[in-house]
Amino acid sequence: MNATAEKYLMLLSKFGPLAEKGSEIVVSTDELALAWYCSTRNAKLITHKLVEEGLISWHSGRGRGHVSKLTFLADKDSLLLVWAQEMARKGDYKQAFELLQRNSYGTALTDRFAHWLNDHFGYQAEATSGVESADTLRFPVYVPIITMDPSQVYCAFDAHMIRQVFDRLVEYDPRTCEIVPSLAHSWESNASATIWTFHLRKGIRFPNGRELQSEDVRFTLERMRGDKAHSWLVRSLKEVQCISARTVRILLNEPNYIFLRFASSAGMSIVPHDLIAADETAYWRQPAGTGPFRISNWTADCCDLVANPDYFQGRAHLDRIVIAFMPAETAQLGEDAPWQQMIRDEELIGLNKVETWNTHEALSHGTSLITWNMGKEGAHQKYGVRKAMELLINRQKMIRELGEDRIYPSRGFRPTKQTPFLEEEMDIEEARRLLRESGYAGEEIVICSKGSLLADADWIQKRCSEFGINIRIRRETTLSVRAPDLLSEIDGILFCVVFAVEEVCEIENYEQAGNFLREHLHPEVREWAMEQVSSTLASDSAQRRRTLLNGIEERLREQSHVLFLTHRKQNAYVHETVKGVGLNQLGWMDFKNIWLENEAASFNVPEDETTMISRS
Template identity: 60%
Template sequence: MMHNSAEKYLMLLNKWGINAESRAEIEVSADEVASALFCTPRNAKIIIRKLVDEGLISWHPGRGRGNVSRLAFLGDKNELLMNWAQEMARKGEYKQAFELLRSNSDGTMATDRFVHWLNDHFGYQAEHTNGNHSADTLRFPVYMPLLTTDPSRVYCAFDSHVIRQVFDRLVEYDHYTGNILPGLAHAWESNLEATEWTFHLRKGIRFHHGRELRPEDVKFTLERVRDDTPQKWLTRELLRVDCISPRSVRIVLNRPNHIFLRYVGTAGLSILPQELVQADEAAFWHKPIGTGPFRFIQWTQDCCELAANPDYYSGRAHLDRVIIAFMPEETAKLSKGAHWQQLVHNQNQMDQSESDSDRWNKLESLCRGCMMISWNMKKQGPQQAYGFRRAFELMLNRKQLIEDLGEERMYPARGFRPTELTPHMEEESDADEAKRLLAESGYVGEEIILCTYGSNETDARWIERRCAEFGINLKVQTETYFTVRKPRVVPNVDGILFNVIFAVDEVCEIENYEQSGNFLREHLHPRMHQWILEQIDLSLASRDPQFRRRVLDGIEDRLREESHVCFLLHKKQSTFSHPSVKGVGLNSLGWMDFKEIWLQNAQ
């Protein structure tokens, strides 16, 4: 929270300071001060003495009852705001700092100064702890909240990324090679039917509180997910879990699943410490404990702090601390003239007197996913007509959307993933055919509600304007990350504009169709959903990866051909790093792997 003296000073300044020159005295009564501070006259006198002692005001009390006193403001408002905002930022109170500036500054000058000050605040720094030890700290901003640390309830890529820093899985999926790598299990085997999977756990793996990993933790985790959680689809065919030895666990399925290793390599099946979750689940998720490379220190509305796990089984992280600052979403646009949006640098080695921006390394790649609209096929409305949905696609002009809005938007999308052909594909756009289909569909101007959230609102507003040119009465309903999955939202809108990211290729694709609360899944017509589940089971039962790919492509093809979804565009993901910072890369979720980052020539 804001320093109490700062808050009281600003209350007085906002009441009288606008009419007072710096250090010029104004006449006020003690009762008027009390009224401005919303307190009793006695408390007002205590506050006044404190502000005088801190050199913020001068106060000459009037003598006798009813006589006025003289007050002068001694501090420069903008300098004080800047100092107080910086103090809040150092404490991790970023949102309060921006709120302080928004509520008390005139214009944007103070906010702009604060944003540029953040250039020196964010980045990779060697900081001294209370014990005077140097701690390599990475501090960076994000423009979205951390919604959950519970693997069984994760929807967003950012949440999944943080969960992967704190927890481990039985195996790990390498999205670059498509290989399965050992994780908590050093070995595994299955029967020919892929209905029984046995995993052998490593020795000596300990949770952050010190207790060694046991097969019972694996059993508890899978059975917990199988309960009514959004990730229960991962265990849809789970029959039972048997702890067959002190270091081995067998998982038995009702149906074959030849990619089950990819299932157990997802964030949703991160392994939990049984006794801690059962003892106090609410408290556990506020400061979760896993076996991962980082452990939770704190999680507030303003920041999340992680510290390296010194005993991590595959080697300690080079970083000592990671501090993720949750910035107000509207501040993303303020960083355009600053350096601190998605960058990593070493403040201790940067020469502030010389611009070396040309030396910075830029990592850039296409996101493994797309922006899309899911049409609500469970709700009556114009979107039920194929002609309307097809007309909508043809009138969009995705290339114009990309040209107008720019930034990370790269190519029109024809499916979930970009391919080598994506940069060269021609977009389907035909305004005349769109008008003809729209007329044939029987559309007569009914209101269409398109829901979105976060930074997607910019795209939704562009689509709203484009629809108006064709006589489509589309209205944008903006939600937040916290409200978009409320029960009142998904069933009651005609479509949702959102992004999908495929971290584990086939599994993330199936997730769109099976995960409870997933926008696409919740909007599918029951008959379509049942057909898709049958196709998924057919795919999982096959050992042939090419057959599985054809089956899943068949689902995507039908969704596209019947316009159940509207694929919009592919985005790029990027980050910048100073040459002194090594190991920076983007993982399949589009985030930096904290464990691999290190500082060259660190002291």
């Protein structure tokens, strides 16, 4: 239908107001050829096809003085909607929205399409060629997967997806703060934490059938060197030795008593050496690991995952997961559509929970903040200006007015047991004094942000304007915020940090190339912070490590290099038939553990209660 529908839409566009359903126009075959940019012969073939499809009727005028008449039989909006639905069923979600936005006026038709997605998204048992049906979960997100390469990951969503496809030597359990086995069933280190030996499990295989080997570990760590985003994880790597097929020894130049936590981070997910060596470009188009899911299709429109039937930690309950990548602006369309409650996404603003669903809630292990670009000239270079903004922003008021998942004022990277009881440090008069003494005269301060955090940025802009501080908000996207020239053009950036692995993610702020906080630090402060990190890694005392890391945070706060804003909560609204739901440290649900209590329920979820997932 698509080809003929496109030709029909071209006619509608060509003849404008005359091209309504039921209207008749006088038109020659030559004029049709011009409208379709084709030959007269092809125009006749297209016309015949449109007649066969029931889109037009055609009365050919024969002989001199006889005119041809074309009658439009199809309603434009109905045709567009059907076409968009066909695209969605094929997984071409972004193309479907682009089709509607390109050919319709306003958002009414796009809104209708969004509501149609109510029945398309959710938890369904779908027929397969086998005996059993396939439990399939479809849901939308409003940001793309930027990379599935563990060595290059920055975003929490990418890190979560990497954890679905790849495994690590060990895993960090945030509930107990302990390291548990994964690809390695056992490990040991020397007393100085410079030699780590891991023993791999037997029988773990990549999709090509090859068994995991120590060479995969060596290859993974070696390829992280250089200009990779996570090269800092191998900052002191000296050598990787393959002692046997399933024993690997890692030698470090410096002590690292939390190397096991390094090894549990998404950045150190183990990749297959042979598949990447054969054709790295092709491999990253459809990456494959040892994880609970495998990618069967990954395009600009969607990512299709299927369960790994031989996963060494137990097969996933779900058979298939389809993640639809939606245009960011469509998050605001169809505000009453239940599927907007299905997934946690930083781009989605506004959430109306279906009352009959169960609610899962947790405090996010991170914060929103502004980092100041100390490598760029501007009013923000003055301590008095930065400190004044910190003192005049009323975080409690911001939380009350913006609502949603904002819950506590933030005074540091990580919420603590005292966070709910801490009083906000706000002093309007002191802020005014600092502004006067700094000599600030209304110079423009440029702050960039993206997604739902733009609401915070707009609120701060309005608040600061009440005190004569001239803030301009630069609105970015998940992709544009990583543009190479951005740092040289902005004075600050408002973003969120999420700590998935204790201590490691905190150190990442100071060591990861391209990290917003690290890149904004003054070189002297950055060098000092890295010295503190080295001391942290060399300490076998958890208390000492915490003292050192807290010391870095305190200096950043005291010198107002960082403006901490709010801690947020993570929410998951889940239909009562869905089980195994739990929010991980990245704010997402581990797909492997989700299951449907009653298989029949997947066919009978009420139309206004599409099943699941989460938002934070």
